[in-house]
Amino acid sequence: MSRSLTWGLLAPFAPLSLALSGCATPTTNGAQPISETASAASAATTQPEVFDKGMVSAADPRAAQAGAEILRRGGSATDAAIATMLALGVVEPQSSGIGGGGFLMLADEQGNVESWDGRETAPKAATPARFLDGSGQPLPFRTAVVGGRSVGVPGNIALAARIHAEHGRLPWADLFQPAIRLAREGYALSKRGHDSLARSPDTAAHDPQARAIYYGSDGQPSPVGATIRNPALARTLERLAGEGADGFYKGIIARAIAEKVAAETPSDGKLTEPDLAAFTAKKRPEVCARYRVYRICSMGPPSSGATTVLATLIQLEGFDLAALGPGSPVAWHLIAESERLAYADRELFLGDPDFVPVPVEALLDPAYLRRRGALISADRTMAKVSAGLPAPHLARGEGPEEHGTSHFVVVDRQGNTASWTSTIESAFGSGIMVGGFYLNNELTDFSFVPEKDGAIVANRVEGGKRPRSSMAPTLVYGPDGKLLLVVGAAGGATIPVQVIRALIGSLDWKLPVDQALALPVLFAPTDTINVEKGSRLEAMIPALTALGHGSVRAIEMPLKTNAVAVVDGRLVGAGDPRSEGVAVSQ
Template sequence: MSRSLTLGLLAPFALTVAGCAATSTLPAKIAPAPAVFDAGMVSAADPRAAEAGAQILRQGGSATDAAIATMLALTVVEPQSSGIGGGGFLLLADEAGNVESWDGRETAPQAATPSRFVDASGQPLPFRTAVVGGRSVGVPGAIALAAKAHAAHGTLSWAALFQPAIKLARDGFVLSRRGHDSLARSAETGAHDPEARAIYYGADGQALPIGTTIRNPELASTMEMLAAKGPDGFYKGELAREIATKVAAETPADGKMTEADVAGFDAKQRPGVCAKYRVYKICSMGPPSSGATTVLATLVQLEGFDLSALGPDSPAAWHLIAESQRLAYADRELFLGDPDFVPVPVDALLDPAYLRRRGALILADRTMTKVVAGLPAPQLARGEGPEEHGTSHFVVIDRQGNAASWTNTIESAFGSGIMVGGFYLNNELTDFSFVPEKDGAIVANRVQGGKRPRSSMAPTLVYGPDGKLLFVVGAAGGATIPVQVTRALIGVLDWKLPVDKALALPVLYSPADTVNVEKGSKLEAMIPALTALGHAVKVAEMPLKTNAVMVVDGHLVGDGDPRSEGVAVAQ
């Protein structure tokens, strides 16, 4: 059963639906427009955060305002996954198809070197060794991103957006089962910092029990300061000094963070990345994220197959999806990185003729023997490494038809384990490839000073054949993010499923030569058929969490992933 929040009260409904009036044509720029929907909507991974965004919509805030309030509230109620100690990517759009793409991805300290995550013998560090402490922390970008987006498209005051989060931090929130399980499962990181232990763990060192009211007065004070001072309160002064000092103290070598690193962070507007899939225009986040290229390539490579006729219960359909993923991820691993440091051939990777050629490699009756990148890259080596798992996605569509699709992350659960000002700092730098070169060729996603690590985040917007906004979606779950988004898109666009059913579809993840099928899903019953087609299949538990809002017959219909606590909240 899907979950919904209406007017701040939890109540079970099939879906959250907001009514709509007659549609209007929006101006060329993203801006307040004539009323389109009777009410806006927010979909987020935690009901308290979704309600925070909905409160802002009720006060007359824009989609951008509500998205910022949601992000701030997630800092309080979902500390394991996201918040102001991390960064992310934001797509802003209007109903007419104008898209803005904002990059708030964290950056490495200027003194960081490509050997940051290798030992004295040149071998990659164990992941946990790399994560916990200062070596993994990038300069957080969430507040800088929020400030630039608000300056461009906010309608309420900056300070007003902080009030729901301040109240949650000061008055407290009830620890959910998911929150408790995260604290218990990831205690090595969650309890690393004494400040964090005092908030989330008992005197016995165990995670506080489900139902405990968690109060975080230090975070409330931080939020109040940021509400008053704006982004300078984060990137300059006492808080910036504390971030740099604490991270440097826990960085054993290779490029300690400085106040200048924190002060120098800049959220950037990037070109939006869009492509046509069948009769739909789909836009997502470009480099340094691999989201757009991976999602769009996977889809367009499948255009030669009638997925609609096959349907979601067909092993043949999932075979085709797995094969297309293999092709898309082969390109992703070789080419994707920070475009400020390495050339990323986005246009070539998404060229329709190129993708048709790639799609022609997919065989309906058997697997491809070997999959490699499809473009020449004599000076690049394939990069590999772990990716973000402490991530959250949230979606807003306001009454005027403007949309925000924002993925925010601190990387692993509880990030680096370092807490400053009541919030955890990310371990985003472990999204870089640990090995900087192979056989004399550099890895595009190697560590460099000031560079942003590659991401899988894929905030996504879909426009229908009429050019009007149709679907806004995104996911959390590391390198599975593109496949979660892709399966939701196929579910809605090819299989014509309602949004809740599309988010409930199982996940198949095939980045290389092994097909991972979601444990406990109906895909397990398809393993014999997939094996007969030549796949090596593994059953896996995956960190899955998708959120979406869709326009259906002039109404907004939203939901959260049934595997999560996610909900959609009507204004």
């Protein structure tokens, strides 16, 4: 294990007390803002709410309906989340599935939060040079993606098994039935699914097994509306329903994964059966902090979700965003400046905490974030942004991150919640298919360059390590301690900013949840400000430039957010209007 960054370097920064202290019908998206009527003083005596119906918000209606079916049968939020994850792997194979992994925030009706890590791991024999060519230069991204070199040990089934053992109500096998039906009986290919097949033939059609499922004899992707059947995946899911997680990580499936991945791995450490057998999903320390009067919890390392989202928000507390409103270029300028600061810390410090110490408490220390926030001005742009903590032994790491991702949210009648971001990374992952499911290319989330000028990159490849992520499944509680919002997103490094805009829209601008998810997205990880093409932000480019931003550009972004809000004692869900996502009630 690498321990190049010592905690002693962080001694000047006081630690923060995080949560380390503590037939279905689509719903209408109501027209009311998220309520926040009770006082903080009443939190200790507030009773948890019981809702008329539970709710699932997911990126595909069939998956949302699968989760709602489990809720109707008496399943818990955890049960419904597992069923939703499995169904998404059938109907949205470009984005997630059992060949990938994810991060999950769970909470009970009292607001007790758990943080779960089902992130994929590198093979034990992997080395920091995994994505370098013979001359020591980084491989082209697509070269690294397609094939076995990019595949990590999948984590979703192990994660599902762990949380079901602790929080499940229905039998394990019952949770597989909706996905098995979809795989065997078939589903209608959506436009998003067809477009993904057309855009990514190098991965989607890489494997002959996959070509036979998703492409016609003429080599063209199946048309919109075509019935897609995947009997091989149905058989795999039946095996897992009967054998549990061992049916995936040991025996015939594990052997098939290891052999196929090894055969397509040209160099460096190959994936083995012992790598699969050794995988564990981990309960991580939850990361929660206060933003204004709200308690917000999100995913900590090896994800950068919590630190990036919370730092961006807390750095903005000195500004009256509510008064500025969503139509103000100054408001979006302030958000951009805060994102620049948060992403500078993210790129330097975030990685797998089992391999490199990640200074979460120091990065979210209120005094530190006040100092960072004081660097932001409403009428000018910071000339230069860098990480705010000393780290002489670390180098900044950069690289593309997950794009083939999905997020889903479940709230059951009792108020138990699940916010799960699941991914196979790029569209259709590595392109390798085993048992009817695609294997991830998650290892390309590592920084390809392992060191710079003698300093290591925290997110470099190492055997058994989990790559850094941007996934940010998030829970929000009001001043009375009651649940207000459950949210998360897909879209690589834009995930934190999608969540940030949803939170500011809901909490500061008091927008209904559907309108908060419809807000445009601004993404400022560096000195270049990216705004969503075709949105109202594109018209603000001259104003942002006038405030000092030297490079502002309008780009297409892979946006996909899902959420459920609590409004006056009832659940109101939404899916991102740019996606096929919906909310379905129990």
